[in-house]
Amino acid sequence: MNEYDSNRIFDITKKIDYFPTTKKSEADCYIINTCHIREKATEKVFHDVGRVKKEFKNKKKPILIITGCVAQAEGDLILKKDRYVDAVIGPQSYHSINKVIKDIENKKEQYEITNFETIKKFDELKLTHNNNSNVSSFLTIQEGCDKFCKFCVVPYTRGPEHSRNFHEILNEADRLISNGSKELILLGQNVNAYNNNNKFLSDIIYALEKKKDLLRVRYYTSHPKDMTKDLFEAHKDCTKLMPLLHLPVQSGSDVILKSMNRKHTIKDYFEIINTLKEKNPKIKFASDFIIAYPGERDDDFKKSCELMKRVKFINSYSFIYSPRPGTPACEMEMIDEKLAKKRLFVFQNLAEKIKLNYKKKLLNQKVKVLFENKMKDEKDKYFGRDEYQNPVIVHSKENIIRKEKRVLIKNFSQHTIYGELIDNVNHLAA
Numbered sequence: 001m002n003e004y005d006s007n008r009i010f011d012i013t014k015k016i017d018y019f020p021t022t023k024k025s026e027a028d029c030y031i032i033n034t035c036h037i038r039e040k041a042t043e044k045v046f047h048d049v050g051r052v053k054k055e056f057k058n059k060k061k062p063i064l065i066i067t068g069c070v071a072q073a074e075g076d077l078i079l080k081k082d083r084y085v086d087a088v089i090g091p092q093s094y095h096s097i098n099k100v101i102k103d104i105e106n107k108k109e110q111y112e113i114t115n116f117e118t119i120k121k122f123d124e125l126k127l128t129h130n131n132n133s134n135v136s137s138f139l140t141i142q143e144g145c146d147k148f149c150k151f152c153v154v155p156y157t158r159g160p161e162h163s164r165n166f167h168e169i170l171n172e173a174d175r176l177i178s179n180g181s182k183e184l185i186l187l188g189q190n191v192n193a194y195n196n197n198n199k200f201l202s203d204i205i206y207a208l209e210k211k212k213d214l215l216r217v218r219y220y221t222s223h224p225k226d227m228t229k230d231l232f233e234a235h236k237d238c239t240k241l242m243p244l245l246h247l248p249v250q251s252g253s254d255v256i257l258k259s260m261n262r263k264h265t266i267k268d269y270f271e272i273i274n275t276l277k278e279k280n281p282k283i284k285f286a287s288d289f290i291i292a293y294p295g296e297r298d299d300d301f302k303k304s305c306e307l308m309k310r311v312k313f314i315n316s317y318s319f320i321y322s323p324r325p326g327t328p329a330c331e332m333e334m335i336d337e338k339l340a341k342k343r344l345f346v347f348q349n350l351a352e353k354i355k356l357n358y359k360k361k362l363l364n365q366k367v368k369v370l371f372e373n374k375m376k377d378e379k380d381k382y383f384g385r386d387e388y389q390n391p392v393i394v395h396s397k398e399n400i401i402r403k404e405k406r407v408l409i410k411n412f413s414q415h416t417i418y419g420e421l422i423d424n425v426n427h428l429a430a
Contacts, residue, residue, distance in 0.1 A: 001187050002068060004138035006033045009067065009094055011128050016098045025055055029063040029101060034070035036153050036324070042074045049082055063087075063104050067094050069157035073326070075112045083110070090114035092143070092159055130172050133179040135372040135402050136216075136385070141169050141204060142188030147223060149250075150261045150332075151290060153324040154189050161190060166199040170207055173214075182370055182402050183216035184208060191219045192226040202230040209238045215404050216370060216387075217241050221248060221288075224264040227272045236279035243280055244314075244388045247272070248288035252307030253300035256293055260329070266307065273311060284388055286315035291347055292340030293321045294332035301343050308350055314358045314388060316351045320344050359390075359417070362409045366422065367392070369407045371400045392417045 009031060010020050021027055032048050034041060045066060052064055065087045066078055072090035079085060086104045089097060093113045100113065132138075144159045145152070173184055186204060188194060194201040201219060208217050217240045224247060234241060247269075251257050254265050276283050289304055308316070320340045323330040334340075369392045371384035382400050384392050386407075393416055394400075394407055400421075407419035 001138070001140060001143075001189075002033055002035050004140050004187055005068070005091060005094065006031075007132050007138075008128070008130065009033065009097060011131055012095065012097055013101070015128070016101060018101065025059070027062045029065065031065045031067055031097075034066060034068035036069035036073050036157050041070045042077070045070050045074075045078065046082065049084060053084055063101060065089060065097070065100065067091070067097070069153070072114050072157040073153065075114050079110050079112055086110060088112050088114065091157065130175055131179065132176060132181070134181060135370065136183040136185060137176045137179075137181040138185050138187050139169065139172060139176065140164070140187045141201070142191055142194045145189045146193075147190065147225070147263060148261060150259070150328040151293065151321065151324065153327055156326055158189055161193055163194045163196040166196045166203065169204060173208060173211065177211055177213050180402060182214065182404070183218070184214060186217070186219040188219075189221070190223045190226060192222040192228070192231060200228070200230055202228075202234040205234045205238050205241055209240050214240060218244070218389075220246050222246065224249070224262075224269055224272055232275055232279050235276055235283060242387050242389075243282040244284055244286060245276065246286040246288075246315075249307065250288060250290050251293060251296070251300065252304035253296070256296055256300050259295055260290075260293065266303070269307075270310075282387075284314045285311055286389075287311075287313050287317075289316060289318040289347065290321050291318055291344045292335040294329060294334060296335060296343075301347075305347060305350055308347070308354065312354050312358070313351070314355060318344060318347055318351065359412045362390075362412065362417065365409050367407055367409060367419070368404055369394070369419070370404045371402070373401060374399070386417070390417050391415065392419055394419050394421050396421055 013029070018029055024030070030052050032045060034045055049064065052062070056062060061084070063086050064084060066075070066085055067089045068091050071078070071088040075088035075090070078088050087100050087110065089100060090113065093115055096113055103109065142161065142163045144161045145154045146161045148155050176184060186201070192201050194204070205217055208214055217238070222245065227247070249269055250260060250262060252266060257265065273285065291301070291304070321329070323334070367386040369384040369386050371382045373383050375381040375383050375393065380395050380397055382394055382396050386392055392407060406422050408422045409417055409419045411418040
């Protein structure tokens with residue numbers, strides 16, 4: 001979502017003749033777009049500000065703006081601590097960045113804009129063309145969260161759930177497709193909570209299914225509580241909807257899930273998994289896990305490991321719990337650091353073994369790959385992703401960027417799969 005926001009900031013600032021530069025030392029305006037989901041985010045901002053100061057030590061100072069979730073959560077602190085920063089703009093207010101830049105040009109005052117102006121932002125964005133031309137493009141459809149998981153800062157930095165206008169989303173999708181995008185990734189803090197005038201995520205997916213030049217659709221990130229019957233049916237009916245679902249569970253223990261205020265149980269989670277498998281036997285799953293959440297006992301941790309073994313997630317993101325200031329869990333007693341690291345090591349080793357076994361089964365299998373780019377410094381090698389988001393590299397004399405090809409898997413490393421092209425068809429029927 002931050003990448004999407006950054007690209008939209010580029011689109012907006014072009015209206016006042018500010019354009020991206022590849023040479024940082026020549027920048028007239030320097031924007032640091034931030035994320036507050038991990039620890040030490042504010043500290044990293046000050047490190048980045050320090051690097052800008054060093055870069056421009058003997059040059060004209062650029063306008064320096066901090067945007068994103070750290071700006072929302074810690075904006076007042078940032079402005080007080082470092083006068084070098086000209087403005088902080090929260091993630092729901094970046095539509096006002098042009099006015100801020102012009103005011104700073106004229107007045108050189110510090111600005112803090114951290115109101116939740118989601119509706120105003122989307123009203124501005126519909127007037128600003130999305131010029132992204134990537135093979136795979138992000139498209140935000142929903143922002144904010146009403147779930148209030150006790151560990152999560154999103155409701156405080158992105159505000160309440162808000163869904164974009166259905167027709168505006170499809171208009172932006174049409175523009176991205178006309179720019180050359182072959183895959184659209186629908187984004188939201190709770191993307192499957194999308195609801196605009198009784199139009200749901202499934203309605204967007206069905207509409208995108210009809211787009212002739214679009215090959216693939218994905219969506220991130222989902223909450224188990226918002227997996228609905230209509231969405232299950234979309235996974236059965238829509239051939240362009242990829243058979244990989246990222247569905248964060250956070251813990252395998254009902255005790256911990258209740259403590260987190262996750263609003264789902266492990267039984268609920270398995271019912272979702274099983275229903276989706278019935279609708280689409282090809283589907284596989286990825287997830288997020290918080291290890292050593294306050295109050296996690298050995299038994300709770302073992303249940304997370306059992307869940308990993310049972311579902312066999314082909315990809316997972318696991319982290320030791322880190323407190324976010326202002327969240328309820330921040331006041332809870334932390335688990336011993338040495339124990340937390342030991343549990344994370346055990347869990348990640350288990351996850352890697354499962355992923356390794358999955359990759360071994362891919363050998364000599366035929367998969368469909370959408371190619372995104374030619375690799376730098378690698379003659380005739382192209383990079384793409386299969387239906388399950390696995391990175392795939394092949395050798396080709398033909399330019400295969402933006403094409404979907406069948407590939408025979410020959411080898412793999414920890415992060416990449418290597419294969420051979422086995423046909424020359426530009427578009428494959430599902």
